[in-house]
Amino acid sequence: MKAVALCAHLDKALEFRRRLAAEPGVELRLVVCSRRWLRQLLRIGAGRLLLTLRLWRRGTLAFTRRALDDRRTLRRLRAFDADVGLHATDVIYRSDTLAAFRLGILNAHIGLLPRYRGRSVMEWSLLQGDPTGVTVFFMDEGIDTGPRIVARREVDLSRFRSVEAAKGHLFSLDVEMYVEALARLRDPGFSPSPNGPGGRRHYVMSRLFAGVASRILGCDASPERLD
Amino acid sequence: MDSSAPTRARLLKRALEDRLAEVRGRHAALAGTPAVLDRSGGRPGDGGAPVGQSGPGGSAVPSPSGSAVPSPSGSAVPSDDPEETLRLVMVRLWPRARSGGGREDWLALFDGLRRLGAAALTDDRRFLDAWNNAFEAFAAADCPEALRADAARFLEAYAALLRAHLARLEGRA
Numbered sequence: 001m002k003a004v005a006l007c008a009h010l011d012k013a014l015e016f017r018r019r020l021a022a023e024p025g026v027e028l029r030l031v032v033c034s035r036r037w038l039r040q041l042l043r044i045g046a047g048r049l050l051l052t053l054r055l056w057r058r059g060t061l062a063f064t065r066r067a068l069d070d071r072r073t074l075r076r077l078r079a080f081d082a083d084v085g086l087h088a089t090d091v092i093y094r095s096d097t098l099a100a101f102r103l104g105i106l107n108a109h110i111g112l113l114p115r116y117r118g119r120s121v122m123e124w125s126l127l128q129g130d131p132t133g134v135t136v137f138f139m140d141e142g143i144d145t146g147p148r149i150v151a152r153r154e155v156d157l158s159r160f161r162s163v164e165a166a167k168g169h170l171f172s173l174d175v176e177m178y179v180e181a182l183a184r185l186r187d188p189g190f191s192p193s194p195n196g197p198g199g200r201r202h203y204v205m206s207r208l209f210a211g212v213a214s215r216i217l218g219c220d221a222s223p224e225r226l227d
Numbered sequence: 228m229d230s231s232a233p234t235r236a237r238l239l240k241r242a243l244e245d246r247l248a249e250v251r252g253r254h255a256a257l258a259g260t261p262a263v264l265d266r267s268g269g270r271p272g273d274g275g276a277p278v279g280q281s282g283p284g285g286s287a288v289p290s291p292s293g294s295a296v297p298s299p300s301g302s303a304v305p306s307d308d309p310e311e312t313l314r315l316v317m318v319r320l321w322p323r324a325r326s327g328g329g330r331e332d333w334l335a336l337f338d339g340l341r342r343l344g345a346a347a348l349t350d351d352r353r354f355l356d357a358w359n360n361a362f363e364a365f366a367a368a369d370c371p372e373a374l375r376a377d378a379a380r381f382l383e384a385y386a387a388l389l390r391a392h393l394a395r396l397e398g399r400a
């Protein structure tokens with residue numbers, strides 16, 4: 001299976017490489033899409049700079065300053081003839097970019113689909129008393145509405161005492177979740193779950209409710225402490 | 228982490244009480260309006276009609292379709308679908324108002340919120356949170372003189388919503 005990791009940061013691209021290079025049956029390419037890729041390169045440190053240059057010379061790693069839906073970028077992406085894209089940028093993909101991959105682009109969303117779509121979903125899950133976790137699904141042009149869910153994992157956040165730390169942990173699971181999703185996709189018997197109806201789009205949570213979510217996270221098992 | 232329902236309800240109740248006090252303070256700071264919020268009771272959760280219901284003593288409680296929150300001529304929120312209205316409020320109207328919006332931007336936001344009045348009374352807290360976000364943006368902004376009366380009505384409607392949610396939480400916390 002040919003996979004292309006689309007990354008906003010070189011660090012993340014190298015993390016993909018570290019986790020997926022030895023994965024059997026996966027041919028990985030890395031694309032760093034950033035206007036500041038040169039600055040990233042210069043700050044990465046000598047050891048990793050050598051690795052980066054080696055990957056670049058082999059054609060495993062590419063850099064672009066252009067938008068992903070720029071026709072020249074699209075031409076390069078199509079030339080990879082990849083099965084799957086792995087989302088690690090901060091952009092919304094247009095249909096041409098999504099269609100540049102045979103199966104589509106996977107997104108590791110830090111909420112449990114289909115219910116929790118959109119923004120601040122970890123906080124909304126906490127506020128509602130629902131499980132938190134990560135869902136990997138094939139994107140479409142909507143907000144977390146892509147119809148095929150490939151992997152979904154509930155993640156217990158009880159050891160975290162701040163929203164930032166908990167969210168950072170969920171985000172840090174992206175590559176691990178992509179590894180799991182790619183393994184499933186390579187299984188001939190696998191079929192994705194539907195990202196069914198019943199989901200709701202969530203929006204940026206207010207400071208008021210975010211404060212409540214944060215306190216829910218920080219609570220221990222003694223409600224008396226709250227009085 | 229204890230995310231049991233009573234604990235969550237208790238935390239939420241406390242936050243809403245604090246917010247209601249803040250709304251009252253803001254309302255009092257707007258000239259000539261302090262009595263309106265006090266009319267529905269001194270303590271949170273002790274009365275005060277929710278949005279969409281008749282307020283006791285003819286209080287200035289808005290209805291979802293109507294009155295207390297001002298509606299600018301030519302609404303920026305044409306949809307009757309609460310989901311679509313919520314999307315418009317959160318994606319377009321709220322960002323516009325909070326980033327240095329003028330009177331028309333704020334009125335458009337208030338109008339969008341007014342249309343979410345009934346939905347904001349439900350257990351789906353996304354709708355109440357649109358009001359929360361609007362209040363936080365309003366509190367951080369300098370209220371234009373020309374917006375004072377409209378803002379006062381927005382605060383009254385928001386306070387009524389908070390009281391309604393607090394009344395519901397009374398039995399859960």
